Amino acid sequence: MAEAEDQKFLEFVVKSLVDHPEDVKIERKVDEMGVLLTLKVNSEDMGQVIGRSGSTARAVRTLIRILGLKHHARVNLKIEEPEGGRVMGRREENHSEKKAEEKAEEKTEEKVEEKAEEKVEEKVEEKVEEEIEEKGSDLDDLDLS
Numbered sequence: 001m002a003e004a005e006d007q008k009f010l011e012f013v014v015k016s017l018v019d020h021p022e023d024v025k026i027e028r029k030v031d032e033m034g035v036l037l038t039l040k041v042n043s044e045d046m047g048q049v050i051g052r053s054g055s056t057a058r059a060v061r062t063l064i065r066i067l068g069l070k071h072h073a074r075v076n077l078k079i080e081e082p083e084g085g086r087v088m089g090r091r092e093e094n095h096s097e098k099k100a101e102e103k104a105e106e107k108t109e110e111k112v113e114e115k116a117e118e119k120v121e122e123k124v125e126e127k128v129e130e131e132i133e134e135k136g137s138d139l140d141d142l143d144l145s
Contacts, residue, residue: 004028006067006075010037013060018045034074037064043082050079 007028015021023042028035041049050057061077068075 005071006035006064006073007037009067010039010060010064010077013063014039014041014049017048017056018042019048020045034076035068036076036078038078038080040080041082046079046082 007026011024011026014024014026018024018041020042023040023045025040027038027040029038030036039049048056049060051059057077057079064075064077
C-alpha cells in the first residue's frame with residue numbers, strides 16, 4: 001500500500017468530524033497481521049468519533065478496511081480511550097443537567113420571592129403613609145387652643 005495513505009485518509013475523516021482537530025493523533029503499525037491504525041482524540045470529541053451506538057466508528061472502520069482491500073492489505077482501527085478515563089456517560093450527563101436545572105429553578109424561586117417581598121414592603125409603606133396622612137389631617141381639625 002502507498003505508505004500511510006490509509007493514515008492520511010483516516011486523519012482527514014476524523015479531523016472533519018471533531019471539534020479539536022489539533023488533538024487528533026494517529027499511530028500506524030505494520031506486522032504479519034496487517035496494519036493497525038491507533039486513533040487518539042480529545043476526550044470531548046470521543047462522542048463524535050464513536051457516534052450513536054458506535055455507528056460512526058463502524059462506518060470509519062468499514063471505510064478503512066475497504067481502502068486496505070483496495071491495496072491488498074488488512075487494516076484495522078483501534079480507538080484509544082482518552083487519558084483520564086471515560087468521558088461522561090449519558091446517565092452522568094442527565095444527572096448534571098438535572099442538577100443545573102434544579103439550581104436554575106432555585107435561583108428563579110429566590111428572585112420571585114425577593115420581588116414579592118419588595119412588593120409587600122412597598123404596599124405596607126404606602127398604607128402606612130396613607131394612614132399617617134389621614135391621622136395627620138384629623139389632628140389638623142382638632143382645636144388645641
